[in-house]
Amino acid sequence: MQLRDHKVNLLILTILFLMLYLPIIGRPFTFEELRLTSFFHTPPIAEITSFTPELQQGSRLSQYWRDYVEIYPPGVLIFYRAWSFISLENETFMRLPLFLLIIWSLVKLFQFMSLSVGKSESSLLTLLIGLSPLWYGYSGHLTPEAFAFPLFFLSIFYYHEAIQRKNFSSLSLWIVNTLGLFTLYHFSFLVLAQIIGSFFCKKYDSQKTFAGLFILLVTTVLSTFVLIASDKVKNPLVFYWPEIDGSEVIKLFKLMILGSS
């Protein structure tokens, strides 16, 4: 009975999730997504530069640098530039890696919850969480934040597995963390918490290697991040950041729960 229950729940989740996700996976590219394709035209035409000169100044290469190094690490740009040579101009195919990553995160979410509450309840909780707009709202677009979102969940689950096994040598955890750090600077907050957490795991296998390697990576990423946010680097996009008041934290929660702010 227990087994049948969780299979039915997972089947319902699969059907509902595909009904929510598939109609939007093939929609035309957004502006941000276009910039990831290998077909993005160059150089920019004069008409565009007249609208947003601060965003469009310089060569295309310097724009990429500004958008994907000074705002985001270039992981997503590099991956999707390469992937777009395979997917060509098919929007669904272009978004497929993100879709698969999200599916994999949901599978790991189910496994993670099963350890605490059993398969039946876990499948029901995964069904409920999987229908939240977190998975098909802002994370349905090819942006570094969207890519970091499933990576973030995967990192938590692989970290949990490492603690369960008392062994930090999990290649999956290392790969996911490295990919996360190359996707979003803010991912370093999670890895930083994992490093702190690992100090409470004395005598675990590879604990020192894990902590040492990621201290190095997180320090590099956080230093770059703080540097680009400081006045020392003239980054025009950073000028948009200060226009934020105290209500922004609530906006963030709105994005999480409602899918839009």
Added chain:
Amino acid sequence: MSELQDLFVFMFACLSIVASIYELYFGLKERKAFSITISLAYLIPLLALSITSAVNFRLGHWSHYAPLLSLGLIIIFQASIDLKIAKQFRLLVFLLITLAGFFNYFTLFPYNKEYKIIAEKGEYLKIEEGLINIILIPTHPFYKELALYYGKVHKGYKTLILDISEDNRELGKVFELHKEQSVVNFLFLENNPAEKEMSKKVIDLLSKHFIVKKEEFHEAIVDDHYYLRPQREVIKSVILYKIK
């Protein structure tokens, strides 16, 4: 509905923060590394966002933090396990969280319609010696980038993107076409009033050097979402040849 959703979001924010503080306490007390980690992974970015906002030194835009704070769901789950909360209550909390966002599904993709119109026009471009395609788009640099992509400029299609703006400042480009082009394939929406007005002006200007040879009508479905009632638009392709 909006106020109810806002209230719920506020309640979720409070619940997740309280849960993360409890997890930190529980983790330190029981020496549980996982509880400490998820708690810090939630509290550090939240504190970073709040403190750097207060001192006006920003570490990124607020939306950059969104993937990190989705951890709130895991924290609420973990805290409910550690507190041995009844299964029914846990399910109820997650049901409410899901429902609050689920009602927003159809409002999450507000730009789909404009994007689809631009992409559909790209289906009816032509490529041949001496031919230029003209497509109209709303005035916005992002739409312009999209139009250049779906205008297949990178594939060698000669495409002129014209803004539908009130000042008609882009119309001047039409005057120059006869110097290099012998055929024009002009694409616009037949039943969009703004485009209809603009297209009339463009064809009037072109008529000094070009004559309308053929008109093609293409039906395009440009709905916001697959499940919503489809909205049919007619994309009109007017092919003009240069007067010799």
